[in-house]
Amino acid sequence: MSDQPSLFDDIPDEPSEKQKQTGGVLAERVQELHKLLHEANHAYYVMDDPSIPDAQYDRLFHELKDIEAGSPEYFSPDSPTQRVGAAPLSQFEQVTHEVAMLSLDNAFNSDDLADFDKRLKKLVVLKEGVAEYACEPKLDGIAVSLLYESGILVRAATRGDGSVGENITQNIKTVSSIPLKLMGTGHPDVLEVRGEVYMPKAGFDAFNQRAIANDEKPFVNPRNAAAGSLRQLDSKITASRPLEFCCYSLGRVEGAEMPAKHSEILNQFSQWGFKTNPESKVVKGVEGLLEYYQQLEAKRNQLAYEIDGIVYKINDIELQQTLGFTGRAPRWAIARKFPAQEEMTLLEDVEFQVGRTGAVTPVARLTPVFVGGVTVSNATLHNMDEVERLNVCIGDTVIIRRAGDVIPQIVKVVMEKRPADAKAISLPELCPVCESHVERMEDEAVARCTGGLVCAAQRKEAIKHFASRKALDIDGLGDKIVEQLVDEEKIKSFLDLYRLKHDDIANLERMGDKSAQNLLAAIEASKNTTFAKFLYALGIREVGVATAQSLVNHFLDIRTLVKADFDALIEVEDVGPIVAKYILQFFSEPHNQEIIDGLLNIGIQWPAIEQKSEADQPLLGKTFVVTGTLSSMGRDQAKQYLQSLGAKVAGSVSAKTSGLIAGEKAGSKLTKAQDLGIDVFDEAALLDLLSAHGINHET
Numbered sequence: 134m135s136d137q138p139s140l141f142d143d144i145p146d147e148p149s150e151k152q153k154q155t156g157g158v159l160a161e162r163v164q165e166l167h168k169l170l171h172e173a174n175h176a177y178y179v180m181d182d183p184s185i186p187d188a189q190y191d192r193l194f195h196e197l198k199d200i201e202a203g204s205p206e207y208f209s210p211d212s213p214t215q216r217v218g219a220a221p222l223s224q225f226e227q228v229t230h231e232v233a234m235l236s237l238d239n240a241f242n243s244d245d246l247a248d249f250d251k252r253l254k255k256l257v258v259l260k261e262g263v264a265e266y267a268c269e270p271k272l273d274g275i276a277v278s279l280l281y282e283s284g285i286l287v288r289a290a291t292r293g294d295g296s297v298g299e300n301i302t303q304n305i306k307t308v309s310s311i312p313l314k315l316m317g318t319g320h321p322d323v324l325e326v327r328g329e330v331y332m333p334k335a336g337f338d339a340f341n342q343r344a345i346a347n348d349e350k351p352f353v354n355p356r357n358a359a360a361g362s363l364r365q366l367d368s369k370i371t372a373s374r375p376l377e378f379c380c381y382s383l384g385r386v387e388g389a390e391m392p393a394k395h396s397e398i399l400n401q402f403s404q405w406g407f408k409t410n411p412e413s414k415v416v417k418g419v420e421g422l423l424e425y426y427q428q429l430e431a432k433r434n435q436l437a438y439e440i441d442g443i444v445y446k447i448n449d450i451e452l453q454q455t456l457g458f459t460g461r462a463p464r465w466a467i468a469r470k471f472p473a474q475e476e477m478t479l480l481e482d483v484e485f486q487v488g489r490t491g492a493v494t495p496v497a498r499l500t501p502v503f504v505g506g507v508t509v510s511n512a513t514l515h516n517m518d519e520v521e522r523l524n525v526c527i528g529d530t531v532i533i534r535r536a537g538d539v540i541p542q543i544v545k546v547v548m549e550k551r552p553a554d555a556k557a558i559s560l561p562e563l564c565p566v567c568e569s570h571v572e573r574m575e576d577e578a579v580a581r582c583t584g585g586l587v588c589a590a591q592r593k594e595a596i597k598h599f600a601s602r603k604a605l606d607i608d609g610l611g612d613k614i615v616e617q618l619v620d621e622e623k624i625k626s627f628l629d630l631y632r633l634k635h636d637d638i639a640n641l642e643r644m645g646d647k648s649a650q651n652l653l654a655a656i657e658a659s660k661n662t663t664f665a666k667f668l669y670a671l672g673i674r675e676v677g678v679a680t681a682q683s684l685v686n687h688f689l690d691i692r693t694l695v696k697a698d699f700d701a702l703i704e705v706e707d708v709g710p711i712v713a714k715y716i717l718q719f720f721s722e723p724h725n726q727e728i729i730d731g732l733l734n735i736g737i738q739w740p741a742i743e744q745k746s747e748a749d750q751p752l753l754g755k756t757f758v759v760t761g762t763l764s765s766m767g768r769d770q771a772k773q774y775l776q777s778l779g780a781k782v783a784g785s786v787s788a789k790t791s792g793l794i795a796g797e798k799a800g801s802k803l804t805k806a807q808d809l810g811i812d813v814f815d816e817a818a819l820l821d822l823l824s825a826h827g828i829n830h831e832t
């Protein structure tokens with residue numbers, strides 16, 4: 134036991150003498166604090182619409198905590214302070230579900246759905262000939278039962294085997310979207326609400342990133358994350374996990390009439406303070422089922438949480454009761470599953486790929502497997518740390534996960550299936566492309582080929598980068614052409630690009646006279662560029678578009694930049710000691726100096742940059758973030774405009790952000806900016822801001 138008083142110890146049934154004498158005022162304040170905090174929680178976690186500033190919430194919360202610590206008689210199990218977790222348990226108690234928690238039959242295609250609808254019509258006579266269905270996303274978390282007596286949450290349990298689950302009340306109280314006390318009126322004496330506890334995608338990604346950074350084990354998927362977080366004996370751990378709850382059905386009810394339709398029951402739950410799914414919809418007949426599937430499947434990747442399908446339920450409760458159950462599943466509901474996002478396959482081999490900066494990356498070659506809607510035959514293993522973390526060998530059976538548009542990941546090795554001849558994966562000593570030494574710096578996860586531009590792989594990637602849209606933007610110089618030109622040794626450096634002859638190009642696969650002419654013209658046109666694009670095109674490590682622009686703003690011309698020393702470089706916004714070191718290394722390399730001189734000599738040029746006075750930079754010292762889709766311009770264009778007025782443009786929102794430019798479909802950055810109270814500009818406000826400073830963008 135810890136020295137801290139446990140909030141569960143010695144809870145008096147009766148008010149103490151002290152309370153009776155002096156408690157009147159304090160008791161009222163406790164009531165008031167409960168009310169204020171419950172309302173604020175509901176507004177924030179259920180309605181996604183905060184009602185009071187975070188700081189005020191914190192003040193009220195601590196006031197209540199202090200009262201409870203000093204006078205335990207004011208503690209009650211529905212206190213909002215219970216959200217932070219209570220004393221650890223030694224084990225979970227068992228809970229018997231009075232109404233069994235069933236599972237669902239599955240439908241895997243439209244025919245299965247049509248059969249379901251037909252089956253129903255055979256069993257019951259429908260008023261209008263077509264059935265009314267409630268359609269809901271099938272959340273991929275874990276099912277829980279919440280029991281309320283006289284409106285107070287008294288017990289929460291997992292589904293377990295459907296008839297016996299585990300008592301997880303302490304943990305559930307830490308889930309902020311679950312009411313500890315029902316809102317509104319007309320509560321039944323006993324009410325059992327069922328639903329899913331889940332971890333939204335953003336919380337899952339952030340949790341896993343942190344776990345990997347701390348050498349801890351990440352979760353395989355958001356469902357495991359939810360399950361693992363709820364099965365903690367220490368509820369303080371659960372409290373630290375970003376879990377949410379959404380209700381989807383009624384269990385036991387005593388002492389009140391509930392509405393006659395499932396959709397109305399959910400509305401009632403919403404009034405009592407629960408989160409219901411805004412994607413839920415009532416439809417009619419099999420056409421309605423199919424149409425809802427199309428709509429939700431198209432939306433699946435944009436949802437903030439994982440779903441693995443749709444649950445269709447007969448909306449009329451009386452009909453549900455008539456239809457009843459078969460074994461473990463109701464006849465009145467069905468789950469239409471989406472294509473799986475996780476599959477098992479064999480890791481046949483590992484090859485090492487060499488990137489632009491020489492990074493040597495292990496790539497798994499897999500027996501092709503259909504997962505997340507595509508056939509996957511390769512997956513990156515990122516670096517040797519990841520290989521070690523996964524403890525993966527060649528010959529292993531692995532679980533591949535492809536969720537949404539995210540690149541496929543190997544999330545786990547199925548150890549039971551490891552063959553006796555599984556082969557360890559080791560980093561090659563020599564580069565598989567150029568045979569230069571591969572080295573791995575002590576504090577870096579990434580290993581690198583030391584061959585630089587001698588290495589054909591690095592050369593190819595460097596040239597692709599040089600020609601890319603944000604760099605010199607050479608239209609028509611696609612990846613395949615670069616690869617052929619390097620393989621045939623027509624280009625060894627950026628300079629050779631400008632020495633290419635018509636026939637060098639026209640003789641390549643799938644090229645002809647016309648395309649050769651066009652490409653030569655595009656190469657010629659690329660000579661007129663901007664200083665920032667040129668600098669980015671050089672491919673200096675860690676110098677992306679924004680850093681290149683900061684260097685340009687600071688040094689104005691290339692001669693000053695190449696002569697800058699360490700102290701001058703770290704003066705630049707965005708440039709820290711590591712980046713400064715890379716820049717110095719790059720410019721001190723004779724080979725790079727030759728290339729830069731050569732490029733300038735063959736005529737690469739850009740408009741001179743004039744020193745801007747402070748008056749020309751009205752947004753100097755301000756930092757903006759641009760997010761979402763703008764209809765009148767690209768995000769890059771918006772960034773350039775803001776930078777031309779002296780502002781800095783950052784990639785993520787923090788307390789230092791001066792303003793967020795939020796286009797359509799802005800997501801988590803917008804929420805964060807709102808949480809931090811940062812000014813948000815929509816597209817019209819951005820155009821006004823620009824025009825107030827003399828930039829009139831043509832729409």
Ligand code: IVH
Binds near residue numbers: 236237272
């Ligand atoms: S209704 C008798 N609705 O799916 C009806 N279940 O395979 C029981 N689930 O264990 C469940 N979203 O964890 C229902 N909107 C939803 C659901 C849902 C997810 C899960 C639930 C259950 C499993 C059934």
